[in-house]
Amino acid sequence: MYNRGSDKNTFNVVELEDGYFFTDDVFLDKKFLLTTPGVPVSAEFKRALKDWEFIKVFSEGIPSEHPVLRSASESKAPGKTDAAEKKESEETKEEENQSDDSIFARVVKSYDEYQEFIAQIYTRYATKKELPLQAISDKVKEICEFIRDNRRYVLRIQPSAESRDKNYLVVHSMRSTVFAIVIGLQLKFPIHKLIELGVSCILHEIGMIRLPPQLYMGHKVLTPVEKNAIFTHPVISYNILREFSFPLNICLGVLEHHERENGEGYPRKLSKEKISLYAKIIAVACSYEAVTAPRPYKEARDAYTGIIDIMKNQGKQYDETIIRALLFSISLFPIGLYVLLSNNKIGQVVDVNPENPKYPVVEILGETKPDGSPKIVETSEYGLTISRPLTKEEGAKLIKKD
Numbered sequence: 001m002y003n004r005g006s007d008k009n010t011f012n013v014v015e016l017e018d019g020y021f022f023t024d025d026v027f028l029d030k031k032f033l034l035t036t037p038g039v040p041v042s043a044e045f046k047r048a049l050k051d052w053e054f055i056k057v058f059s060e061g062i063p064s065e066h067p068v069l070r071s072a073s074e075s076k077a078p079g080k081t082d083a084a085e086k087k088e089s090e091e092t093k094e095e096e097n098q099s100d101d102s103i104f105a106r107v108v109k110s111y112d113e114y115q116e117f118i119a120q121i122y123t124r125y126a127t128k129k130e131l132p133l134q135a136i137s138d139k140v141k142e143i144c145e146f147i148r149d150n151r152r153y154v155l156r157i158q159p160s161a162e163s164r165d166k167n168y169l170v171v172h173s174m175r176s177t178v179f180a181i182v183i184g185l186q187l188k189f190p191i192h193k194l195i196e197l198g199v200s201c202i203l204h205e206i207g208m209i210r211l212p213p214q215l216y217m218g219h220k221v222l223t224p225v226e227k228n229a230i231f232t233h234p235v236i237s238y239n240i241l242r243e244f245s246f247p248l249n250i251c252l253g254v255l256e257h258h259e260r261e262n263g264e265g266y267p268r269k270l271s272k273e274k275i276s277l278y279a280k281i282i283a284v285a286c287s288y289e290a291v292t293a294p295r296p297y298k299e300a301r302d303a304y305t306g307i308i309d310i311m312k313n314q315g316k317q318y319d320e321t322i323i324r325a326l327l328f329s330i331s332l333f334p335i336g337l338y339v340l341l342s343n344n345k346i347g348q349v350v351d352v353n354p355e356n357p358k359y360p361v362v363e364i365l366g367e368t369k370p371d372g373s374p375k376i377v378e379t380s381e382y383g384l385t386i387s388r389p390l391t392k393e394e395g396a397k398l399i400k401k402d
Helices: 043-051 082-096 100-128 133-154 161-166 168-186 191-202 206-210 224-230 233-243 248-255 277-291 303-312 320-330 392-401
Strands: 010-012 026-028 032-035 056-059 338-341 346-351 361-368 374-378 386-389
Touching (some): 043 191, 100 168, 100 206, 133 168, 168 191, 168 277, 168 320, 191 277, 233 248, 248 277, 277 303, 277 320, 303 386, 338 361, 338 392
Antiparallel strands (some): 010 056, 026 032, 338 346, 338 386, 361 374
């Protein structure tokens, strides 16, 4: 029988049998959902846990030869135990007593701390040629939790042009990772895949460190020779990660993130199913981040135009499933975007509509409910709609007024 250790709900990974089903949800650290009763334990599942040095899993069920079907009323929210749901309820009540601005300020502070961690990782490799897999994966797990719990605030964060110019690689890697994890959450990735995806995205530009900074920080259009040098960075990044024995899935995400569905990417001109899943996600996340970010040689597009640009390239450059996941994660009118509503009032998109990305949740600017909290409304096809996104200049004026 299975050795559960001191906690009767704890199971040793090495003792799990392939093909068996748990009679209840299986969690990592009693918070992140790993698998459900309808999914059998597999060698790949155990190997992934072993790669990340997780030796135990938690479940209120027991291993069984047959899957257990549960009614919807019996199912817990994805990724949450009863204790986690209770804690979240308490945190929700606490947040209700805080202003939206104070919550956002707290999220920005944590975001900056995670970005500083990425800066330290890049500096550590550049100066000491060290790249600690376990430390990075542990921090990425925290980042996954942070993004999951604060998604609608994290997606509103816009790094300043000054910070981007000062440390482009770090700012780009952090923001790309946010979009990649949001996509992974939308695709219902288990925690071990979210961690692998996050690590791959954080390090997808690590090879740039070996290239002259003026190639990616310059203010001029690159020459053909300089472009060819840039084209080498995925291979350099891949070799760096293989040198430090990173799992192959992570390495392939780094190597292939500039490959495209139509076979016109680089370095190997792969297409469609030949491109790894992590690479497909990083390609979309990285491209969306790049098109909506200010650079010395180009103007940033607003979030709405950015998502439209990405959608125009679905099937050509990007995987349609990944684009759809991004669209449903941030909406057609992305979180943080200022919009003109059909009642001629100004609003800011604050959350997505999980049923339809065309009709997000909007905060009406300058209006509050009787209790003083912001007035939040749901847009819809037959009710209040978004007439158009505000231009960057119009949005900038609103921010300046605040």
